[in-house]
Amino acid sequence: MQEAKKVRLLIVDDAQEAREFLCTLLEMNGYVCVPAAGAAEARDLLQQQVFELALCDVNLPGESGLSLVRAILAKHPDTATIMVTAMDDQRIADVALEQGAYGYVIKPFEPNEILISVANALRRRKLEQENRANRERLEQVVLARTAELRETIVRLEQTERALRQAQEEAIQRLVMAAEFREKGSPSHIQRMSRYCALMASRLGWANERCELIRLASTMHDIGKIGTPDEIVFKPDGFTPEESRVMQQHTEIGRRLLSGSAELLKVASTIAWTHHERFDGSGYPRGLVGETIPLEGRIAAIADAFDAITTRRVYKQALPVEQAVDVMRLGRGRHFDAQLLSLFLDSIDQVHAIQRQYPDPERKAAS
Ligand SMILES: [Fe+2]
Incomplete structure (x- = not known):
C-alpha cells in the first residue's frame, strides 16, 4: 500500500492507552498517525499540518468531540472525520453523522472494524473531493460560457442598434427627398410622427411599438413623389380632377411601402389610410369607423393638428387653443372620438413637442 503510507491521520483521544x-x-x-490528547491540541495540529482523516473521541476534556468535528468540517473541509467512542448512543451517532462525520465506531471494537471504517471514510473523502473538483470545473465552464454569451448579446445589441440607426437614417433621407420639392413646414414630419408616438404611448403600447409608429408615420406622405409638380405646387384650390390626382398619393404611398417587414407594413397602412375619415367621407376608400386601421386613425389626428397649427404658403397658423376647437368640431366625423380625447388630454406634451421641433424660419403657433 504505497499510497496509504502517505495518508496522515489525527488521533484525538484523552485516554493515552486508547490513543x-x-x-x-x-x-x-501503513498510515502515519499524529496523536492529540484533547480538542485544543487537535485544533493546533490542524492549523499546522494537513490530515486526510481525524478520529475523534466523543468525550474530551473541555470541548466535546462533536464540537471538534463541527470545527473541522467548517475550517478543514478536506479532512474526513470518524467518531470513536464508548458511548453506544444512537442519538449521538445520529447527531455526529448529521454534522458530517463519515463514521461512528463504538468501543470496544475489532481492529478490522476500525481499518474498514478508515478505508471507507478515505474512499468517500476522495470521491467527494473529485466531485467538488468536477463541480468547480463545471462552474468555471458555466461562468466562462455565461461571459461569452453576455458578450455575444452585447455585440448583437450593438449591431441591432447600428442597424436600427442605419434604417432610420435611410428613412429620413427618403422623407427629406420627398419633402425637398414641397414648400411645406420643414418640421411637420418631426412633430406629426411624435404626436403619433404620444398617442400610442397614451394607449399603453409598448415602447418598441410606439417607436415603430413614430418611424412609420414619417413616411405618410411619401406617395407625393408620384404627384405631378403642377399639382403639388399649385397655390390655389384644385379642380375635381386635380383633387383626384392629389388623393392618389395615398395609393402610391401604399405601393411604395408595401413589404414584409413590420415597419413597412405599418408605414404602408398609414400612407394608405391617413386621409380616411371616421364618418366614411375620407379617401381613398371611404372606410368607416373602426374599419380604418388604428394607426391610420392616429395619423389622421396628428397630421391634421399639425397642419392647422402650422403656417403654410396658403394659410396662417392657428394658435393651439383655436386649433383644439377646430379639432373638436371633427370629433366622430373626421376623427375617432376616443383617440381625439386622448390627444387633447395630452395637450401639454403636444406643446412640448411643438417647442422642441419648431420650424426654422417661422415657428409653429403656440
Ligand atoms: Fe397626406
Whole structure:
C-alpha cells in the first residue's frame, strides 16, 4: 500500500492507552498517525499540518468531540472525520453523522472494524473531493460560457442598434427627398410622427411599438413623389380632377411601402389610410369607423393638428387653443372620438413637442 503510507491521520483521544492502541494499529497498516490528547491540541495540529482523516473521541476534556468535528468540517473541509467512542448512543451517532462525520465506531471494537471504517471514510473523502473538483470545473465552464454569451448579446445589441440607426437614417433621407420639392413646414414630419408616438404611448403600447409608429408615420406622405409638380405646387384650390390626382398619393404611398417587414407594413397602412375619415367621407376608400386601421386613425389626428397649427404658403397658423376647437368640431366625423380625447388630454406634451421641433424660419403657433 504505497499510497496509504502517505495518508496522515489525527488521533484525538484523552485516554493515552486508547490513543496509543489506535496509533499502533493504524501505523501497522501503513498510515502515519499524529496523536492529540484533547480538542485544543487537535485544533493546533490542524492549523499546522494537513490530515486526510481525524478520529475523534466523543468525550474530551473541555470541548466535546462533536464540537471538534463541527470545527473541522467548517475550517478543514478536506479532512474526513470518524467518531470513536464508548458511548453506544444512537442519538449521538445520529447527531455526529448529521454534522458530517463519515463514521461512528463504538468501543470496544475489532481492529478490522476500525481499518474498514478508515478505508471507507478515505474512499468517500476522495470521491467527494473529485466531485467538488468536477463541480468547480463545471462552474468555471458555466461562468466562462455565461461571459461569452453576455458578450455575444452585447455585440448583437450593438449591431441591432447600428442597424436600427442605419434604417432610420435611410428613412429620413427618403422623407427629406420627398419633402425637398414641397414648400411645406420643414418640421411637420418631426412633430406629426411624435404626436403619433404620444398617442400610442397614451394607449399603453409598448415602447418598441410606439417607436415603430413614430418611424412609420414619417413616411405618410411619401406617395407625393408620384404627384405631378403642377399639382403639388399649385397655390390655389384644385379642380375635381386635380383633387383626384392629389388623393392618389395615398395609393402610391401604399405601393411604395408595401413589404414584409413590420415597419413597412405599418408605414404602408398609414400612407394608405391617413386621409380616411371616421364618418366614411375620407379617401381613398371611404372606410368607416373602426374599419380604418388604428394607426391610420392616429395619423389622421396628428397630421391634421399639425397642419392647422402650422403656417403654410396658403394659410396662417392657428394658435393651439383655436386649433383644439377646430379639432373638436371633427370629433366622430373626421376623427375617432376616443383617440381625439386622448390627444387633447395630452395637450401639454403636444406643446412640448411643438417647442422642441419648431420650424426654422417661422415657428409653429403656440
Ligand atoms: Fe397626406
